[in-house]
Amino acid sequence: MLKLKRTEEIEHLRENNQIVSMTLAELGKMIQPGVTTLELDKRAEEFIRDHGAEPGFLGYGGFPNSICTSVNDAVVHGIPSDYQLKDGDIISIDCGTIKNGYYGDSAYTFAVGQVDPQVQQLMQATRESLFKGIEKAVAGNRVGDISYAVQHRAEEAGFSVVREMVGHGLGSNMHESPEIPNYGKRGKGPQLKEGLVICIEPMINLGSRSIKQDRDGWTIRTMDGKPSAHYELALAIRNGQPDVLSTFDYIEKPSTT
Ligand code: MG
Ligand code: MG
Secondary structure, eight states, rough: EEEEOOOHHHHHHHHHHHHHHHHHHHHHTTOOOBBBHHHHHHHHHHHHHHHTEEEEEGGGGGGOOSSEEEETTEOOOOOOSSOOOTOOOOEEEEEEEEETTTTEEEEEEOOOOSSOOOHHHHHHHHHHHHHHHHHTTTTTOBBHHHHHHHHHHHHHTTTTESSSSEEEEEESSSEEEEEEEEEETTTOBBBTTOEEEEEEEEEESSSSSSSSEEESSSEETTTTTOEEEEEEEEEEEETTTTEESSHHHHHHHHHHH
């Protein structure tokens, strides 16, 4: 059963996703060799609370921190620690908020210093696959149209799609129906309707698509130890079209803040 949102609910979701987007940009300014992922987490929590929201991840399913920090071969759900970022790393930061009973949820993969050209291509293709998916998020299409578009872009670039982890509906719960896989067939799956709010979040690997979980019970890593990239945006379907509620503009075009 899909929960379709009213305008007022979508505006609460937009506010949350804007706070998440600003938080990611704030953390982006801190990214450099030597900074620890726990320092990023502390700043995220402070920034979120300063904007009248609460960290959506803190305590969610028992998660211990306000952001997920997934470095290099970590795909998602990395736990902030005293690990110091180093030149050539990539780090996916996934951030959530809750305010007025609604969630925000978005993620971005940052380069630390100078990153290997092949890894830069992985990041670019992952980001592009997300936007290819967003283009298909129109009323009357099906979830599989999004999934296929994401998969096609990632695989044509020579990379592989993580299948066990998926995007999702977003609302007064962080994870709602429908699931939004990053692989699939056109014309299949639930139909996209006016008022549906979803997060699309491709997790794309440089090597094979196989993953494993660390003993910490959270961190998902590539089986082959090669890097993985992850980008996530939230969108509502309004007037039949994708109305993107979060943005990378604060990260990528700082003059717009
Ligand atoms: Mg997320
Ligand atoms: Mg998500």
